[in-house]
Amino acid sequence: MTVNVLFSARRELWPIYEPLLSRGLSDAGLDFALGTELEPAEVDYVVYAPNGGLRDFSPLTRLRAVLSLWAGVENIADNETLTVPLARMVDHGLTQGMTEWVVGHVLRYHLGMDAHINAAEGEWNPVAPPLAADRSVSILGLGVLGEAAARALAALNFRVTGWSRSRKDIPGVTCLHGPEGLRRALSDAEIVVLLLPNTAATENTLNPETLALLPKGARIINPGRGQLIDDDALLVALDEGQVGHATLDVFRTEPLPPEHPYWSHPNVTVTPHIASETRPATAAQVICENIRRGEAGKPFLHLVDRSLGY
Structure with missing residues (x-):
């Protein structure tokens, strides 16, 4: 047949x-x-x-x-x-592409590459970053993509915490779940990576209350879904210094409208939904x-x- x-x-x-x-x-x-x-x-x-x-x-x-x-x-x-x-x-092609993108931007933040790229001519500031073992990264979402990213970062010796709605067990990764687990994952996160699906339960996972849990100056990387972040709350957190910088690959409206404040914000990097495909x-x-x-x-x-x- x-x-x-x-x-x-x-x-x-x-x-x-x-x-x-x-x-x-x-x-x-x-x-x-x-x-x-x-x-x-x-x-x-x-x-x-x-x-x-x-x-x-x-x-x-x-x-x-x-x-x-x-x-x-x-x-x-x-x-x-x-x-x-x-x-x-x-x-595995999509998974590998996402892993490479996430690891690249985590390392960009970890190594302070933006400061080096944007240094004024003649500026010499020999400040070495900590080792990966002294840097905490939290992955929100431990599906196939989140688990792959968590494993790759753990292999580089980052202190990786992963959070999911249900219990997971990944060697080398501190796995948390549930509302209290989310609070713990955020409270120690110098860098947060969002790889959750877009559902009614995950919309605005980062909001005024959860953003306030982050250590002051934390970095955010979102290659997951634009709906995971309350945009207004993030902009306030960026302006107040609660969030030091955000790298955003996905948005509620795509392409991101030219008038959106993310484009001009000095502490936001916009990438055009290219983390992986x-x-x-x-x-x-x-x-x-x-x-x-x-x-x-x-x-x-x-x-x-x-x-x-x-």
């Missing part, structure tokens, strides 16, 4: 993904039809991105699973027309493996708990 796979993502990605998916499905020994326009009632799987235009899944009466190309699923998890399993993207070569492998598993009657990988939103 032919397996029909609908590709619903930006059209310009189709020429990139088509040969990768075709090769992967062929290697899996499947008879398949793959395209951007298929008869809805005959579609078995959807390779999905929110910007692909598909919103109503009800005509896809034979649908077995939706396989997202994105790690975040907040734009689809509450779709009432989606009644089949939803898998989010977890692949799905790599087609590795993402196609994950998609094809999930289709192979579905056709073999095996459990899908990386399924979303839609009650939690991730």
Whole structure:
């Protein structure tokens, strides 16, 4: 029986993904039809991105699973027309890219690189940074991306604390959970990295109350979701010196509007949502493996708990 796979993502990605998916499905020994326009009632799987235009899944009466190309699923998890399993993207290319970005910016703060780059001509200030073992970093969110970043920083001897909603155990990382765990994770954090999903429970995780828990002058790095931070509260904390600097890669509105105060704030670094993105070569492998598993009657990988939103 032919397996029909609908590709619903930006059209310009189709020429990139088509040969990768075709090769992967062929290697899996499947008879398949793959395209951007298929008869809805005959579609078995959807390779999905929110910007692909598909919103109503009800005509896809034979649908077995939706396989997202994105790690975040907040734009689809509450779709009432989606009644089949939803898998989010977890692949080693995306994970490695995020780990490299997070480690790079933690080291930038740790080593004081901004001060060196912005030093006035002739300025000579030979102040060495502490060793990593004397620097505390807290990772909020210990999913696949957060755990990978925490492990990498711990391998560099940073004092790493990780916080998650549920209990985790990662060698070399102090793992905390729950409301009291969040307070502890923030109270000792010289550098905070946000890698939580965007859900009703995580919105404004950093707010006036939690920002006040940080050691004065703490640094914030957010490659997770813009909704994790109360923007007004962060701007106040920056102006008052409670937060020393923030590096922000994600925002509530993207692209970040030109008039937004983050652009001109002297203690904010804006990066254009580049911390990591799905790599087609590795993402196609994950998609094809999930289709192979579905056709073999095996459990899908990386399924979303839609009650939690991730």
